[in-house]
Amino acid sequence: MAASPLRLAVVVKGYPRLSETFVAQELLALQERGVDLSIWSLRHPTDTRRHALHDRIAAPVHYLPEYLRQEPLRVLRALFRLPPAKLWAAARLWWRDLRRDPTANRGRRFGQALVLAAELPADAPFLYVHFLHTPASVARYAAAIRGIGWGFSAHAKDIWTTPDWETREKLAEARFGVTCTATGAAHLRALAADPQRIELVYHGLDLGRFPDPPDRRDGPGGLRDGSAPDRTVEILSVGRLVEKKGYDRLLDALAALPAGLHWRLVHIGGGPLGSALRAQAERLGLADRIDWRGAQDQATVIEALRRADLFTLTSVIAGDGDRDGLPNVLMEAASQKLAILSTAVAAIPEFIADGEHGVLTAPEAAAIAAGLDRLLTDPPLRLRLGEAAYERLRAEFGMTPGIDRLLRRLADTVPA
Known part of the structure; x- marks a missing residue:
């Protein structure tokens, strides 16, 4: 019997985006390797154009409430569908973050996490998120509610502008992290309790x-x-x-x-x-x-x-x-x-x-x-x-070696 395909819910800040061809390139490569993808986006697209490779990505795209006031009933429905014990555990985690970062954005992250946790398929095994700042917060809270693991791909702004306290806590909870530069990897490893969880994976280019x-x-x-x-x-x-x-x-x-x-x-x-x-x-x-x-x-x-x-x-x-x-x-x-x-x-x-x-x-x-x-x-x-x-x-700097390394990380981490 053939092995079941690797299944992955991918959380991104916005999709599709003209400025993030590296994300689309990776998603398409994972799709072509047989990974069963779904995409969960925190924002709707704002670009008036899209790249041709976006049209080749077959994964369904789900848009979370970009602003909670726009879809309050969706957030409330999610709240009532979730198991109270895990919900309260995640809420305590969020409250601890909110006291250190008392912003509306932090509140929006938790509301989006409620919807993500409620609307993920019941058998969703793992969350994989691009960017360590806002998207990783949403994935982290949702994973805590659902009791599943999560991992991340970090890039640039998210590495250098996320407070160290927040980065340390995310690194401690994520099952693994990849990042696309040696300088970024060194910075994250210096903050990680287990530096081996962080791997350098260049995006490379699909020639x-x-x-x-x-x-x-x-x-x-x-x-x-x-x-x-x-x-x-x-x-x-x-x-x-x-x-x-x-x-x-x-x-x-x-x-x-x-x-x-x-x-x-x-x-x-x-x-x-x-x-x-x-x-x-x-x-x-x-x-x-x-x-x-x-x-x-x-x-x-x-x-x-x-x-x-x-x-x-x-x-x-x-x-x-x-x-x-x-x-x-x-x-x-x-x-x-x-x-x-x-x-x-x-x-x-x-x-x-x-x-x-x-x-x-x-x-x-x-x-x-x-x-x-x-x-x-x-x-x-x-x-x-x-x-x-x-x-x-x-x-x-071809794309293939990086995709190989990412797939090995995912295969070793994501439940079958």
């Missing part, structure tokens, strides 16, 4: 979703050096317009480039700082050299990667401690042999060695400007770095 790279010696990016208008270098950046992406510093760096250097910036991505950054570009006299394209699906991103001459992502550590992990978009750029300029921040150096696979600078405008000047005017250097990043991606 099967990407076309073969263009021949940049003859096509886009091969020879343009910014020396004349017909040799204008196209710079591409893909990322949310939030503080940790450092776009204010990129704009300052572009303004510091030599006046006679011809370049054009294409930006893809949405975010709350859009208006402020456009205003900054106007003040710096850059507005007519920047194409703000907003959020786009992955097919459009790939087309832009193939056409550009240089990719840049100038990540910084935000004022609240938030920072990138290892942005998947850097690997996507490498898949098209596109030369990369980024900053030596967070886990970016885990993929790019400065001068070998790209150019890494300090996260200050002057350093970024110097790196840009160097790459914009040196097409052979761009070709060499793009080739090297592509080879590193193929050799060490």
Whole structure:
């Protein structure tokens, strides 16, 4: 008799999301390995587009009440369906958290957990959650109510902005945790009573979703050096317009480039700082050299990667401690042999060695400007770095090894 498939309820903050292709890539890979998935999302989608790989994910999607006031009867029904003994045990856990974090968000997490615990199938064996902050709180409370285990995948903001007391308690209760950078893994292991529960699992990239790279010696990016208008270098950046992406510093760096250097910036991505950054570009006299394209699906991103001459992502550590992990978009750029300029921040150096696979600078405008000047005017250097990043991606950052490790963790943990 064939073994029953691994069954998994996956809790996410929002689904689908254009900015979280790594989540969709993982879900699709698990589906293709025979895992029986259901998706439980804390938020409804806000993007007007979706990636093609979302359409390939067959798992049913359940949306929890995004705000409890919107579905009060659903929350009350859940409350009355749950076993009182376990409900009170979970409520005591939540109350202890609420006293240390007396916020409306903490109350909303418990209400969502009530609905999740009540509406999960009776035989649901395990909760697997993406992100260690809000989604993991909901999964933790729901798992306590249902008396089942849970595990997590941690990424970036959730690692660095969750209070240490909360992280320690979640690490003590989770059956396992994976995270996508060595820097993140080291931080979590330092807070864990059992560091062996934390495993480094790079997302990697499913190269099967990407076309073969263009021949940049003859096509886009091969020879343009910014020396004349017909040799204008196209710079591409893909990322949310939030503080940790450092776009204010990129704009300052572009303004510091030599006046006679011809370049054009294409930006893809949405975010709350859009208006402020456009205003900054106007003040710096850059507005007519920047194409703000907003959020786009992955097919459009790939087309832009193939056409550009240089990719840049100038990540910084935000004022609240938030920072990138290892942005998947850097690997996507490498898949098209596109030369990369980024900053030596967070886990970016885990993929790019400065001068070998790209150019890494300090996260200050002057350093970024110097790196840009160097790459914009040196097409052979761009070709060499793009080739090297592509080879590193193929050799060490494919998706399959990470999915293998994740499946082993799940198989060892999730009840049959």
